[in-house]
């Protein structure tokens with residue numbers, strides 16, 4: 001199946017796209033991007049589809065995590081390592097305490113485009129109201145609130161490619177080069193995390209894993225699985241220029257794949273059935289996701305599945321629900337029930353972040369840790385009552401000690417947010433909060449595991 005042209009996707013009226021003032025420069029950048037090597041291979045995407053098929057069957061759990069929006073400035077060795085480290089810690093907690101295989105998926109190496117509720121942003125600067133184009137992610141424009149930074153710049157398409165390549169290269173080196181070796185389980189628990197209650201609980205669990213590893217060594221078992229992990233990349237495929245230029249026909253299967261990330265998803269604001277994003281996604285063979293918020297009906301979900309996965313292949317399609325802690329128990333059952341009754345093969349994943357965002361009295365976009373846990377608990381309860389499998393979670397998190405979400409064991413309050421608030425878009429769980437969430441999810445998994 002050949003993919004529609006970029007022009008035809010724009011003709012449909014792709015939503016959430018920037019307006020580039022310099023068409024010539026845009027065409028040049030897209031043409032250059034089309035010549036760049038793939039960041040991922042089609043075969044790797046197929047491997048992930050197989051893993052997500054196991055999630056669909058209820059045999060594995062997906063942990064998808066990373067920044068709401070990556071930035072070019074944060075492509076550093078420390079930042080990537082810290083993020084990976086907390087994802088490895090979370091995965092090991094869920095695997096060991098939850099007794100279920102965990103599929104590890106980074107929300108990274110491509111998460112550079114953001115949908116916005118408004119095309120413009122107004123701020124008061126020196127007593128005067130100033131309106132500029134909204135920040136749409138580093139692949140489009142700069143976060144700085146100046147006219148120069150906010151003009152969409154086509155050069156950023158190549159910068160995003162290079163930043164993604166550097167990130168993925170480092171991730172690949174970490175996960176295959178010894179850092180992800182299970183015998184390193186203690187070393188991931190460093191500095192401030194180690195002294196937190198979650199860090200101490202982790203230390204105990206790591207001690208048990210150590211004992212199990214010593215036992216295995218003593219009996220002569222030394223499986224390859226201990227030394228490396230499978231890790232894949234994902235992002236919201238939002239910006240048509242970037243995603244289209246990074247779509248290639250795989251020589252092996254002659255099928256088109258998006259080779260800028262293993263898994264790509266359609267956001268809540270761009271999932272219209274007759275929209276350009278659904279039209280594009282229909283044609284690629286990657287495993288894909290669709291966000292479903294509180295306004296999504298069961299019929300919407302069925303129609304999306306029919307469009308995006310007409311062959312009903314398990315692992316191809318993941319529904320990522322994001323209702324909010326106060327709506328999930330009411331809204332999710334109708335969706336899951338009808339989709340399941342129709343025999344639609346889909347992995348159900350909970351995004352407990354995007355339905356729980358609010359602005360603090362101190363002016364920060366934030367989320368309550370308890371709401372995050374509350375939505376995941378609601379998600380598990382709904383699936384348990386329907387006899388379906390709660391397939392995973394998608395979290396916005398960082399490997400650093402930021403102060404962007406309220407609550408958790410450290411009891412961060414509204415006033416504490418100012419201390420280290422670094423996110424350019426949505427608030428992320430910090431490292432301790434992420435680990436705490438992993439233990440809570442492990443408990444939930446234990447309660448539903450056969």
Ligand code: PEP
Pocket residue numbers: 068115236266267268269291322354426
């Ligand atoms: C996101 O995942 O950052 C996002 C924008 O989510 P949603 O599309 O669900 O609002």
Ligand code: CO
Pocket residue numbers: 068069354396425426
């Ligand atoms: Co977000």
